[in-house]
Amino acid sequence: MFKADNPSIDPTDGQSIPVLRYSTDDLVPEDRYSTWLLREWPRREQVYRTEPSEPFNTRWESAQLGEVMFVYTEITGMRWERRQQDIRSSEFDPIIINLMVDGLAQGDMDGRPFYEPSGTLHFHDLGRPSLHVSSASTTYSIIISRPVAQQAFGPLHDLHGLVVPAAAAEMLFGHAESTRRALPRLDIMSAERLGRVFLELAAIALAEVRPKALPHVTSEKLLLQRAGEEIDRRLGDGKITIADLCRALGVSRARLFAAFHEEGGIHNFIARQRLERARAALADLDRAEPIGNIAHRLGFSDAPHLSRAFRVRFGMSPRDYRVLVADSLADITPE
Incomplete structure (x- = not known):
């Protein structure tokens, strides 16, 4: 993934995990930024358009851990920008997970504002534009190719x-x-395992904050929802006809009936909604709407019609239900 530009490598017996290092410490301050900008490590091509916000200095360490590149960075304050034309001219488009050990980064990620203080991490897609600023910071970065990230x-x-x-x-x-502390003593055979742990822990962290996928909603479910809202809106208007609903929803009778199949049919659904609305009206003791008015307003032929349907549904008459509500309120009302 990266090309080294004469980095120093930890002394090894040929079996340890190679650690590549880069630093501008030994350069005169006025040459540090330009030298870093023209470096060929970790990549020959420039990834970001950068602009220091203070005297520049940086230190980097990196190790390839199987399919993951693990990078430790200390760097002074900077403005970072990746434009669409930079992306088009580059084949380098991994996913970077940036762990902010100390410092602060904030900006805009292709229309998404972000704020990353110490102790947090953010996902960065180099295949999309970005503009952010960072204070002097210490970070870990986990760099993953798109196929591995997917x-x-x-x-x-x-x-x-x-x-x-x-x-x-x-x-x-x-x-x-x-991992950074242990790298000097670890056998190279451990590298791939360490990388897999990074991927697993990143997936666990992501699962905690990633919005859960919305359940798939079929066209029938959407129609059922729309029809239910339309029925609820019309309940106080008395009679509800199938023809009126079909016109309002722009669907055929067959489609409307099919949408209510699991509800026991549209007529049963409307009847249940009327009775629920009647029960709510009966429980409104302050208004004390006459039972005959409730029946007429909700599309029942008369009060006895409401009473029969209400008894079948709730096991008591509308009058008995109203008394029950009044008694329940009396029991909990302080004297």
Whole structure:
């Protein structure tokens, strides 16, 4: 993934995990930024358009851990921008998980504002534009190719600029810190396993904050919802006809009936909604609407019609239900 430009490598016996290092410490201050900008490490091509916000200095360490590039960075304050034309001219478009150990980054990720204080992390898609500023900072970065990221995290469209708070990011920070300390003594055979742990912990952190996918809604379910809202709106108008509903919803009778199949049919649904509306009216003791008025307003032929249907549904008459509500309120009303 990266091309080294004469980095120093930890002394090894040929079996340890190589750690590549880059630093501007030994350069005169006025040459540090220009030298870093023209470096060929970690990549020959420039990834961001950058502008220092203070005297520049930086230190980097990186190790390839299987399918994951693990990077530790100390860097002074900077403005970072990646434009659409930069993306078109580059084949470098991984997903980067940036762990802010110390510092602050904030900006805009292709229309999504983000704010990343110390202890949090954010996902950065280099295949999309971005503009952000960072203070002097210490970070860990986990750089993953798109195919590997898709396999680990699923769809990538919602990741760019997604910030994971400290509580959810804690395990990933712990693994990054312990991995950096342990790298000098670890056998190269451990590299791939370490990388897999990074992917698993990142997936766990992401699952805590990623919005859950909305359940698939069929056209029949949408029609049922629309029809239910239309019926509820018309309940106080008396008679509700199938023809009126079909016209209002722009559907055929067959489609409307099919949508209410699991509800026991549209007529049963309307009857239940009328009775629920009647029960609510009966419980409104302050208004004390006459039972005959309720029956007429909700489309029952008369009060006895409402009474028969109400008794079948709720096991008592409308009058008995109203008395029951009044008694219940009396029991809980302080004297």
